[in-house]
Amino acid sequence: MAQKPRHLVNGKDMIWSIIPLLAICALVAIASGNCSVGLTGSASDDRRSPFDVQGALLSDSQTLPFPIRQPPDPAGWKPSSGSRENVSGHVVSNVGWITNSGSYVQLTQTDASEDELVDHLAGGSTVASGTGTREIGGQHWVTYSTHDGNKFWITDLGSVRIAVMSTGSDSGMATMAESVIGQQPLPGRG
Numbered sequence: 335m336a337q338k339p340r341h342l343v344n345g346k347d348m349i350w351s352i353i354p355l356l357a358i359c360a361l362v363a364i365a366s367g368n369c370s371v372g373l374t375g376s377a378s379d380d381r382r383s384p385f386d387v388q389g390a391l392l393s394d395s396q397t398l399p400f401p402i403r404q405p406p407d408p409a410g411w412k413p414s415s416g417s418r419e420n421v422s423g424h425v426v427s428n429v430g431w432i433t434n435s436g437s438y439v440q441l442t443q444t445d446a447s448e449d450e451l452v453d454h455l456a457g458g459s460t461v462a463s464g465t466g467t468r469e470i471g472g473q474h475w476v477t478y479s480t481h482d483g484n485k486f487w488i489t490d491l492g493s494v495r496i497a498v499m500s501t502g503s504d505s506g507m508a509t510m511a512e513s514v515i516g517q518q519p520l521p522g523r524g
Contacts, residue, residue, distance in 0.1 A: 394418070398425055411431040414431055416429045419454070428442050433506045435502065440499045442497040486500075
């Protein structure tokens with residue numbers, strides 16, 4: 335079969351050439367198991383290994399000057415992250431989970447003041463506004479929200495401020511808030 339002259343080749347010919355190549359690439363990716371389609375949006379869709387929350391919080395309790403509490407992993411939640419950050423000369427301990435509904439919940443513990451913690455959790459440039467209070471686990475929690483949809487609750491336990499943050503449902507935040515308050519501080523420097 336004779337080739338078309340170059341001036342008769344157009345975008346339609348290019349599309350018909352690319353479609354079989356994309357189909358072959360998709361078949362190879364699926365067959366190799368290196369891709370998945372997360373249809374449920376739950377923590378079980380995540381194939382990464384879980385973060386070691388217990389090890390991170392134990393390390394924080396040994397090195398930070400305030401008490402650290404370690405909540406148990408709620409059923410169906412996957413530990414996903416942890417970090418330490420500096421806020422106005424104070425260290426902030428963060429750990430996070432992906433809930434069974436697919437939202438992220440972060441637990442923050444620090445000896446920074448509530449105002450400093452609010453500024454930090456709001457992202458510095460984003461203004462957070464107080465939205466009320468809640469009583470959870472026998473503690474008074476002040477609730478905040480930002481213009482970009484983040485919500486966080488903060489309670490003051492004297493030597494430590496604890497915050498729970500999420501863009502997900504309040505029920506996930508309440509689960510974490512009640513769970514962390516029910517724990518005794520880990521042995522350590524704090």
